[in-house]
Amino acid sequence: xxxxxxxxxxxxxxxxxxxxxxxxxxxxxxxxxxxxxxxxxxxxxxxxxxxxxxxxxxxxxxxxxxxxxxxxxxxxxxxxxxxxxxxxxxxxxxxxxxxxxxxxxxxxxxxxxxxxxxxxxxxxxxxxxxxxxxxxxxxx
Numbered sequence: 327x328x329x330x331x332x333x334x335x336x337x338x339x340x341x342x343x344x345x346x347x348x349x350x351x352x353x354x355x356x357x358x359x360x361x362x363x364x365x366x367x368x369x370x371x372x373x374x375x376x377x378x379x380x381x382x383x384x385x386x387x388x389x390x391x392x393x394x395x396x397x398x399x400x401x402x403x404x405x406x407x408x409x410x411x412x413x414x415x416x417x418x419x420x421x422x423x424x425x426x427x428x429x430x431x432x433x434x435x436x437x438x439x440x441x442x443x444x445x446x447x448x449x450x451x452x453x454x455x456x457x458x459x460x461x462x463x464x465x466x
Contacts (some may be wrong), residue, residue, distance in 0.1 A: 343398040356441035363447040369458035393418040410435040427457040
């Protein structure tokens with residue numbers, strides 16, 4: 327993977343962190359984008375699966391109602407063909423509780439015609455829930 331591509335991925339993540347949604351919709355996202363996350367609904371209802379730019383923009387806007395995004399930094403970027411894997415440090419503050427959460431996430435992006443057609447995000451859902459609750463979950 328060349329340096330220009332890594333720089334492009336970093337540019338995308340910075341744009342999301344800074345809330346430049348129109349740039350992302352105009353320059354990065356495919357009209358038929360599909361998105362999903364295994365994030366726990368309790369903590370991240372805004373990360374529900376969806377399809378299309380309008381649904382994605384609504385999810386992004388809701389995420390900013392619920393959270394202050396403090397960091398979303400790609401730590402590792404790997405690509406094979408049109409598929410990209412990004413391991414990222416995501417740090418947010420829940421506005422309702424003022425609780426900060428720091429999570430390692432894995433983002434899978436699929437590109438077509440230079441645009442993201444599918445975005446899937448994976449995280450440790452138990453860890454995310456525990457951080458959101460501010461306590462450890464006990465399993466019997």
